[in-house]
Amino acid sequence: MKIIMLGAPGAGKGTQAKKLAARYGIPHISTGDIFRMNIKNNTELGKKAKGYMDAGGLVPDELVVDLVVDRIKDQDCMKGFILDGFPRTIPQAEALDYALNNQNEKIDYAINIDISDEAIIERMSGRRACVGCGATYHIVNLPSKVEGVCDNCGEKLILRDDDKPETVKKRLEVYHEQTQSLIDYYNKKGLILNIDGTTGADVIFEEITKVLDE
Numbered sequence: 001m002k003i004i005m006l007g008a009p010g011a012g013k014g015t016q017a018k019k020l021a022a023r024y025g026i027p028h029i030s031t032g033d034i035f036r037m038n039i040k041n042n043t044e045l046g047k048k049a050k051g052y053m054d055a056g057g058l059v060p061d062e063l064v065v066d067l068v069v070d071r072i073k074d075q076d077c078m079k080g081f082i083l084d085g086f087p088r089t090i091p092q093a094e095a096l097d098y099a100l101n102n103q104n105e106k107i108d109y110a111i112n113i114d115i116s117d118e119a120i121i122e123r124m125s126g127r128r129a130c131v132g133c134g135a136t137y138h139i140v141n142l143p144s145k146v147e148g149v150c151d152n153c154g155e156k157l158i159l160r161d162d163d164k165p166e167t168v169k170k171r172l173e174v175y176h177e178q179t180q181s182l183i184d185y186y187n188k189k190g191l192i193l194n195i196d197g198t199t200g201a202d203v204i205f206e207e208i209t210k211v212l213d214e
């Protein structure tokens, strides 16, 4: 099963992608996580991506397309994959289609988690991320056991630069300008599954799996 997660930054794509990956036994591929890991390891890719990310903008297509196209050719993607944060532009979606076509494959579902900008701004300002393993929490909805400390690895939890309110506003602008049109792109292909993102994570998961299990 080949799945794309769509929705604004902070809509809950990552949470659902992780749960779906576990349920269907397919890898969760988050381009944001890949970039953050590269920044942490101070790689060339990380150095190139950091400025764009901190400013709330998109990393240029040429830095992300090959990375994803190569990743989905890996052995663990034979049964499918869940793309979270990719594609984010029409050229990225076209490049993905082209790569899949060449392998006689196609996307099965583009899941769109729908939620207002106001709800996202409120949600993201409460998000906390671990500096060690990258796990994410929320001060109200998903608190760590000890405030400011990661349950998994004991490292410090921080408000990521790209989750700060001014950056979130910029990221939402970028989303509306460059990414929202993907809903239409996949709708025309009959692949869109629209999900109300204002309910809880468990309800959203149930709604998605009800359709995917059919």
Ligand code: AMP
Pocket (backbone or CB within 6 Å): 009, 031, 032, 033, 035, 052, 053, 054, 056, 057, 058, 059, 060, 061, 064, 084, 085, 086, 087, 088, 092, 162, 171
């Ligand atoms: P995310 O964790 O998916 O919200 O991604 C965090 C940041 O990484 C984004 O705000 C972008 O700067 C960058 N990024 C992640 N995926 C992509 C992509 N497919 N295209 C361009 N930039 C991306």
